[in-house]
Amino acid sequence: MRKTILITGASSGLGAGMARVWAAKGHDLALTARRVDRLEALKAELEAAHPSIRVVVHALDVTDHEQVFAVVRRAAEDLGGLDRVVVNAGLGKGARIGTGGFAANLETAETNFVAALAQCEAAMEHFYARRSGHLVVVSSVSAMRGMPSSMTTYAATKAGVAQLAEGIRADLVNRKGHDIAVTTVFPGYIASEMNEKVEQKPRLMVGTETGSRALVAAIDSEKPERIVPPWPWRPLAFVLRHAPLGTVRRMV
Structure with missing residues (x-):
């Protein structure tokens, strides 16, 4: 069992949801995010509910790349x-390309891709040194295709991190004598703080608790790629990959 787990972006939403599920399963956790007050509250909640586990928290702005490496090392210690x-x-910020929303698009690109690269680098350094570990990259079903309007940059970053994870996985194919796995999860619409202010809720959205449990089950399987929840998102992902762009636009 992968006993000790570090989760970035753990102060709310799916990060906090997965932490609750893994805590109930007896895992020790390192929780990181910018909002330390929320992390401390979550730590207190989890330790009260599950006294046998260890929970540590670290402030982390994932766009501070030096801090990413330092926090991974401290959490490992x-x-x-x-x-x-x-x-x-x-992040889920964004605007249609060419409409003056570059600042929001840039922030999303830097957080979702460049910062993810730093996290993968730091994690894999640790795993290579131990010859063991499990890297999990959270992508999105939106990564299956170029998305219109405010989703364009977000979807592109999620496609980017999926390819990043696959490249890391490729490096491990012929590497002997290790227990290192890489999993990419592609969540469908799961309720979280990122989308709670959206006036028109996406169709087929599941609750945070349901989505978090589905994510944990997918991650624990250690399969290379998992679409979560499988129904209806696995068939819908196939449609997204192959449908004409006009159809894709009507689906999102």
């Missing part, structure tokens, strides 16, 4: 090593 790192922190 705190817990005696990390068995799994979940690259979860992300």
Whole structure:
């Protein structure tokens, strides 16, 4: 069992949801985010509900790349090593390309892709040194295709991190004598703080708790790629990959 797990973006939404599920399963956790007050509250909640586990928290702005490496090292020291790192922190900001929304698009690109690269680098350095570990990259079903309007940059970053994870996985194919796995999860519409202010809720959205449990089950399987929840998102992902762009636009 991957006993010790570090989760970025753990102060709310799916990060916090996955932390609750893994805590109930007896895992020790390193929780990171910018909002330390929320992390401390979550730590207190989890330790009260599950006294046998260890929970450590670290302030982390994932766009501070030096801090990413430092926090991964400190969390590993705190817990005696990390068995799994979940690259979860992300943004959903964006505007249609060419409409003056470059600042929001840039922030999303830097957070969702460049910062994810730093997290993967730091995690894999640790795993290579231990010859063991599980890297998890949270992508999105929107990565299956170029998306219109405000989703364009977000979807592109999620496609980018999926390819990043696949490249890391390719490096491990012929590498002998290790227990390192790489999993990419592609969530469908799951309720979270990122989308709670959207006036028109996307169709087929599931609740945070349901989505978090589905994500944990997918990650624990350690399969290379998993679409979550499988129904209806696995068939819908196929449609997104192959449908004409006009159809894709009507689907989102």
